[in-house]
Amino acid sequence: MRVAVPDLITPADGLGRVHFVGIGGAGLSAIARIMLARGITVSGSDAVDSPTLEALRNAGARVSLGHEAANVESVDTVVVSTAVHDDNPEYVEAVRRGLVVLPRSAALASVMAGRRVVAVAGTHGKTTTTSLLTVALQAAGADPTYAIGGDLAETGTNADEGAGDLFVAEADESDGAFLVYEPYAAVVTNVEADHLDQWGTEEAYRAAFDEFAGRVDPDGFLVCIVDDPGARRLADVARATGLRVVRVGEGDADLRVSDLAFEGTTSSFTVVDDGTELGRVTLRIPGRHYVLDAAAALATGLRLGFSFDDLRRGLEGFGGTRRRMELKGEAAQVCVYDSYAHHPAEIAGDLAAARAVAGTGRVVVAYQPHLVSRTRLFGVAMGEALGAADEVVVLDVYLAREEADPAVTGALVADAVPLPAERVAFVPDFDAVPAEVVRRARPGDLVVTLGAGTVTQLGPRILALLADRDG
Incomplete structure (x- = not known):
């Protein structure tokens, strides 16, 4: 359901008692945590x-299971998830009572008020990049x-209230939420067509x-990972408006990464910023895409005035984000990972x-x-990408x-998977x-469960079956 964004965003401390319909979701739970920390x-x-x-109950929230009109009797503002339908009894009652009803984007903007916001956007890598920047x-x-679409390994949560003036937020384009924010600085990891059920065409997606x-x-800056053609085009468009743009990548870039090396679960690279070699960074997460995410976080931190050594220490200590190449366990000499x-x-x-x-x-x-909608458009490409597995x-x-x-x-x-049918x-x-999965797995193999849905529930079940097989 689409709820209109108000013309004027009220700061969070002016919203009164706030009720979240769908409070368990990544987006709403993050906002709720920050409001609780502020005494709302x-x-x-x-x-x-x-x-x-x-966790929200332990932090002081009153949480109900199921949706009933009575849940909004004593509140002033209702925040509604996009997954909520317009016949939801709490939404219907909020409208009947004339309560303030906000979409997730406006609620996040309300807790951003008065802070220097750094918003991280992109088709992929938003959660990891926001997490890396936060830890750095x-x-x-x-x-x-910070407000992130996944839980940090370091804190176990997706949001927290900090004492500083910076607010680091994952900025979601799927429903247009990122067009509500007015950040001091922004990061764009990549721009590839997605969420066309919302945007309609690739052109409209890029225009967003x-x-x-x-x-x-205008006094801030934009960081773009220009190895991606869509982000490179965006960097050119933004620079033409006079905005300060920081280009990150392996090739022609302001902050360049080189000498990439991958060993087991680690990734390492050398950083050259504006022609000066700053040093080498070793991450505890594998993959070239994570190197570029870390480089974007590093470029942002440097332009905010922080030192390379301090930022590097944070990046090198980063323990990952839930559901981003997350190790679930090992059994029968098979490692099981889960990713989004x-x-x-x-x-x-x-x-x-x-x-x-x-x-x-x-x-x-x-x-x-x-x-x-995504599978209709990209199903064949998904299958082709899966051909990299065995x-x-x-x-x-x-x-x-x-x-x-x-x-x-x-x-x-x-x-569409380009492998022999038996595989x-x-x-x-x-x-x-x-x-x-267990029938196909051998000792020494790596199993990875991929997807944004319930597939994440399979890891523990796979591990249990592997353990039984080994026993």
């Missing part, structure tokens, strides 16, 4: 219980407030990023990282396509906010997937 009275509801809801700034003593860059403070990749470019990046970690072992992937199990499409389409299933993806399986029965 917070309540919320969600369909099912979760560790996130329990913390190591440099900045103590930023142009508009986002236009919202950056759901776009062809993300699949390719994570499988390249998995290959480096696997060494002489094989890569076995269980992939769940996300959204009918064994592939494709699940059916995770529907999320859409209706099923019999013509668009996981079979569309599986049929690819389409398994529409979710509960049958763990056994199929």
